[in-house]
Amino acid sequence: MHPACVLVGPIFFVSDSLSSFRNRLNHSLTLHLEPQARKHTCIYLIISSSRTKIIKMVTPVIRTVDLRSDTVTKPTESMRSAMANAEVDDDVLGNDPTAVLLEREVAEIAGKEAAMFVPSGTMGNLISVLVHCDERGSEVILGDDSHIHIYENGGVSSLGGVHPRTVKNEEDGTMEISSIEAAVRSPKGDLHYPVTKLICLENTQANCGGRCLPIEYIDKVGELAKKHGLKLHIDGARIFNASVALGVPVRRIVQAADSVSICLSKGIGAPVGSVIVGSKSFITKARWLRKTLGGGMRQIGVLCAAALVALRENVAKLEDDHKNAKILAEGLNRIERLKVNVAAVETNIFYWQIYVDLPKDPKFGAEDACKSLEVLGVLVIPQTTFRIRIVLHHQISDSDLDYVLSCFEKLFSSVAEEKA
Numbered sequence: 001m002h003p004a005c006v007l008v009g010p011i012f013f014v015s016d017s018l019s020s021f022r023n024r025l026n027h028s029l030t031l032h033l034e035p036q037a038r039k040h041t042c043i044y045l046i047i048s049s050s051r052t053k054i055i056k057m058v059t060p061v062i063r064t065v066d067l068r069s070d071t072v073t074k075p076t077e078s079m080r081s082a083m084a085n086a087e088v089d090d091d092v093l094g095n096d097p098t099a100v101l102l103e104r105e106v107a108e109i110a111g112k113e114a115a116m117f118v119p120s121g122t123m124g125n126l127i128s129v130l131v132h133c134d135e136r137g138s139e140v141i142l143g144d145d146s147h148i149h150i151y152e153n154g155g156v157s158s159l160g161g162v163h164p165r166t167v168k169n170e171e172d173g174t175m176e177i178s179s180i181e182a183a184v185r186s187p188k189g190d191l192h193y194p195v196t197k198l199i200c201l202e203n204t205q206a207n208c209g210g211r212c213l214p215i216e217y218i219d220k221v222g223e224l225a226k227k228h229g230l231k232l233h234i235d236g237a238r239i240f241n242a243s244v245a246l247g248v249p250v251r252r253i254v255q256a257a258d259s260v261s262i263c264l265s266k267g268i269g270a271p272v273g274s275v276i277v278g279s280k281s282f283i284t285k286a287r288w289l290r291k292t293l294g295g296g297m298r299q300i301g302v303l304c305a306a307a308l309v310a311l312r313e314n315v316a317k318l319e320d321d322h323k324n325a326k327i328l329a330e331g332l333n334r335i336e337r338l339k340v341n342v343a344a345v346e347t348n349i350f351y352w353q354i355y356v357d358l359p360k361d362p363k364f365g366a367e368d369a370c371k372s373l374e375v376l377g378v379l380v381i382p383q384t385t386f387r388i389r390i391v392l393h394h395q396i397s398d399s400d401l402d403y404v405l406s407c408f409e410k411l412f413s414s415v416a417e418e419k420a
Contacts, residue, residue: 064377065400070238070321070348070393073269078313079306088301091117092291098301102308106275109311110260111251114283115275117304119295121147121237124261124274125200126155127289129162131282132198132231132258136161139193141183142200145169145207147235159293163194171344173205174217177224184228199225202235203253204242209341210325210349210391212242215253222256232256237263237274241347244318258282267318267348269394270310272303317394321348324401325392331405335412348392351383369411376407 066072075083089095099117107115118124125148129140133156140156142149144166148156156162165183167175185193199221203213218234225232234257236242236250243250254260259278264270276286290296325348332352333340340352366382373380383389 062377063403064379065396065404066379067390067392067396067404068379068381069391070266070269073393073395075271075306076269076309076313079271079309082305082309083302086301086305088299090298091300092296092298096299096301096304098304098308102304102311103275105308105311106262107277109250110254110262110277112254112260112277112279114280115277116283116286116290117300117307118274118276118290119272119297121235121261121263121266121274122152122155123290123293123295124263124276125152125233125235126159127286127293127295128233128259128261128276128278129156129198129200130160130289131278131285132233133160133162134285135195135197137163137194138197139163139165139185139195140198140200141165141167141180141196143167143169143173143175143202143205145205146200146202147206147237148200148202150207165194165196169205169208171208171211173202173208173211173213175201177217177220180221181224181228184230186228196228196230198231198233200233200235201257202237204238204245204347204349206237206349209344209351210238210241210347211344212245212346215246215248218253219256225256225258231258233258234260236260238267238347238349240315241267241318241322244315245322245347264307264310267321267393268310268314270303270307273300273307275307314394318348321392321394321396322346324348324396324398325350325390328390328392328401328404331401332408335408337412338408349389351387351389353387372411373407376411378404378407 086098088098091099094100103115103117107113118127129148133140138161140162142164146166146169149164149166156164165185167179167183169175180199183196185196187195201213201218201221203218204210205213222232224230234254236254239250239253239260239262242253246253250262254277259276259282261274261276263274265272265274276283278286326342326345329340329342329345329350329352332338333342338352340350344350365385366388369388370380370382381389
């Protein structure tokens with residue numbers, strides 16, 4: 001009898017007899033699949049005089065828990081109802097009443113004079129940078145691990161001609177004040193250098209694990225900006241998470257900022273959009289740039305109605321998201337070969353590391369883990385070779401947390417057995 005091969009989740013094995021093959025297959029299915037899923041698993045096997053081979057195993061996913069981002073949430077029934085009944089008009093002409101209401105409400109929350117709805121946080125940050133850096137060749141100081149620098153297509157340089165000057169993000173999401181000041185380049189300085197016009201912060205800092213920037217730190221950066229005649233922009237994609245975690249109103253957190261981009265489709269779960277806030281003159285210039293970038297939309301009240309519901313109903317749910325993130329982090333940290341810095345979990349985002357015995361010869365990395373978890377219906381994103389990101393949101397239940405932990409336990413116990 002020729003060997004039989006099977007791939008189940010992360011396990012691939014070869015048996016020298018069909019009976020041995022059956023035994024190992026049953027054991028592997030028991031490890032990886034819930035009883036209900038095992039009943040419905042279909043295995044397609046080719047047996048001939050020359051070979052025995054598994055060509056396909058199909059297991060219907062019984063449950064999906066999506067932890068890739070807080071942007072994956074679906075509109076709630078109250079959002080859908082508000083969208084269907086929204087009062088609308090042409091926003092490019094400035095007449096959409098629901099958009100006006102949303103902008104007024106967000107400006108009030110942030111303690112700024114005016115606000116403007118944009119389709120995405122990327123556009124909101126881009127417009128803000130371009131308003132402040134209104135001469136091509138201007139320079140912006142920002143974190144080397146910031147969203148604007150890494151994940152926004154280099155738009156500030158490619159579309160605005162703005163030069164990014166990065167400063168190292170520390171583990172807590174901050175940049176050293178002295179390093180920021182050392183990076184400032186004055187118009188009275190060496191003519192070989194671009195002129196600094198803007199400093200950007202990110203709160204919460206996603207790539208540092210959703211860390212909150214302390215108010216005292218933001219105030220110091222604001223003072224530094226004023227000292228050098230610079231503007232301060234805050235990428236507040238998850239500013240509501242920071243507000244809840246710090247126990248401080250949004251307006252106090254962003255008090256020192258000249259502009260803020262506030263995402264509505266992340267933490268609080270609106271289907272689309274961000275709002276940028278600032279002075280009236282800032283928003284006037286921003287409207288011109290939004291039109292230039294193709295962000296002027298018409299009856300946006302349909303989208304703004306859902307965002308208003310998110311503001312009024314979902315901010316209160318963020319505390320539960322943060323608690324769930326902590327519970328999940330603690331559970332994962334108890335699993336052999338996984339490591340989570342539980343003390344650093346402040347909001348709804350965290351990262352976990354996979355321990356490997358030989359880093360130069362990895363046996364099971366982040367991509368392998370993500371693919372194996374996807375088979376079980378758990379969706380997460382690999383960040384680096386051995387680092388995976390998890391983001392909680394208001395549509396993750398307590399039973400979802402239990403299911404996710406059980407999947408991780410099964411996955412890594414089976415990997416340990418195969419390794420042994």
